[in-house]
Amino acid sequence: MLTEQHIDESENSAIVIGAGLGGLSAAMRLGAKGYRVQVFDRLDRTGGRGSSITQDGHRFDLGPTIVTVPQLYEDLWAACGRDFRKDVELRPVMPFYEIRWPDGTSFKASSDTEKMKAEVAKINPADVNGYEKFLRGSKARYKVGYEGLMTTPMHKLWETIKVLPQFVRLRADKSIYGYAKTCVKDEKLRMALSFHPLFIGGDPMNVTSMYALVGYLEKQFGVHYAMGGVQAIADAMANVVREQGGVIHQNAEVDEILVEGGAAKGVRLTSGETVACPLVVSNADAGHTYDHLLRNHSKRRWTSKRLKKSRWSMGLYVWYFGTKGTKGKWPDLGHHTIAAGPRYNGLLNDIFIKGKLADDMSLYIHRPSLTDPSVAPEGDDTFYVLSPVPHLGWDKSVDWQKEEPIYREKVATNLERLMPGFRDHIVTETVFTPETFRDRYLSPHGAGFSVEPRILQSAYFRPHNISEEAKGLFLVGAGTHPGAGVPGVVGSADVVSQLIPDAPSAADSTLPMAAE
Structure with a gap:
């Protein structure tokens, strides 16, 4: 139950819905601006999709597994007067991954x-020059798409129009596969x-070629693993929020954003309790925010009709399992394998x-126990095996209650060629399907990464960080700009912090809304 001390109607207070990485990043930045922040999250652990569960001595990181742009975290911590490297230990992963x-x-x-060119030559020597061309294009797209747009507010159409000449020059209309x-x-x-783009829910056959920037991003920043998993980053974020004076409420689900006179007035929890506050930041999925949390408020832009017409990212089937006595077994299976x-x-x-x-599949296999002994008992291994699958929004969606054991057997058959006999060593396991994502994370259609990052669902055309629906309402997370993936989610909080002024010292200070 909430007590009177949790209720604050002053303009120095802020509410954040969801303790995912976007919500925690927003809470940190608001705390640095002088706001008294309360975070409400329906789960029992911070991190949202970046949280973890521990089962029979095995820790399963449920969502993101890598850190690709440490600078984002360093900048976030620095904005709070802290040192990220003192709170979280990162270890480089090399090779980044192996495709088989x-x-x-x-x-x-x-x-x-040079090693990458040798890998290309191993497959087709005639493609080495083409790889070099791709890398040059990747760098150009990184400069425009990442450095230029990642932390730039895009709620005004002009901001997108300004970059169109560069997008035309770089053939953003072409898919990354194209x-x-x-x-x-x-x-x-x-x-x-x-x-x-599959790592952020996009179809490589249809998302823009701007996502070729990932090749240069990986080259520039490397691929890292956070010791303790991404959960360790979330926990460190939560510690900063608390040290700033913020409060994080777990097992506390927001059911509605309260709006009065065109302005956010606070939230109502599923328990029926109401918390008044003039500044609300939602890290809930953008679709859930507009379709459910604002269900009693008429929308000008993100109506239910518009959301139904949107294209959503794919779903995910994820099999987490721990194996006993397998340390040193399957020596050619690295930390990340595709x-x-x-x-x-x-x-x-x-x-x-x-x-x-489909009956066939491609699998992403995460074996963190090679880098981090804390994920499994000594001598054992912890695995995370992911398969992209359709979301639940199709006319004939998959009945996962029926199909899950059948599909698990198909996944196991594919794994056998890389990990012979692995099933004999499994001592604990759990499975997430799109239905889990729908129920655990309140993700529309059980989509793994919210709205698909197609070109006409990006930048200005994506749900904005500053809402048109109510003054004082802002959005962070995968479903808003700049998009899914941990860099995008953390970057969204940077964008929001640019749109929200420092905590007011005068009663006549006002918060903006997108229409202004």
Whole structure:
């Protein structure tokens, strides 16, 4: 139960809905601006999709597994007068990941250009020059798409119009797969250079070629693992919020954002309790924010009709399991492995266009116990195996209650070629399906990454960080600008902090809204 001390109607107070990485980042930045912040989260641990569960001595990181831009965290901590490196230990992962195809071909990604060219040459020597072309294009797209847009507010159409000439020059209308196709001839290499949007819920056959920037981003910043998992980052964020004087309420779900006279007035919890506050930041999925949390308030832009017409990211099937006595077993299976299926284009078409659960699959295998002994008992391993699948919004959506054990067996069959006999060693396991994402994270259609990052669902065309629906309402997280993925989610809080003034010292200070 909330007590009177939690209720604050002053203009120095702020409410954050959701203790995911976006919500915690926003709470930190608001705390640094002098606000008294209260965070409300329905889960029992901070981190949202970046949280973890511990089962029979195995810690399963439920969502993101890597850190690609440490500078984002360093800047966030610095804004709060703190040192990120003192709170969180990062370790570089090398190679970043290995892609393996059914015919035995493999590709190891790293930041070393010469090693990358050797990996390309191993598959097709004639594509080395094309890879160099791709890398040059990746850098150009990074400069425009990441450095130029990542932390720039995009709620005004003019901000998007300004970059259109550069987007035209870089052929942003072409898909990332289409761009890779212009650079290299080998289909395996086209897959290796274009699959990255899947990490943020995008179809490589349809999302813009601007996402080629990931190749340069990885090269520039590397790929890191946070000791203790991403949960350790979330916990460190929560500690900063508390040290700033903020309060984090767990097992406290917000059911409605209260609006009066066109302005946010606070929130109502599922318990029925009301918390008054003139500044609300929602880290709930943008679709859930507008369709449920604002269900009693008429919308000008993000109506239910518009949300139904939106394209949503794919769903995820994730199998978490712990194995006993396997340390040192499967020595060629690294920290990150991508087991490519026999199809690329066809599988993506099944997932994103047809909404069909295919018999074949591509798998992302995470083995953190190679880097972090704390995830498993001594001598044991902890695994996370992910397969992209359709979301639940299709006319004939997958009945996961029926299909899950069947699909798990298909996943296991694919894993056997990389981890012979692994099932004999499993001692604990749990599975997340799109239904879990829908129920645990209140994700529309059980989508893994909110609104799909297509070009006409990005920047100005994505739900804005500052809401048009109510003064004092802001959005952070995967469903708003700049988009999904941990850098985008953390970056969204930076954008919001630019839009919210420092905590007012006078009663006549006002908060902006997008229409102004």
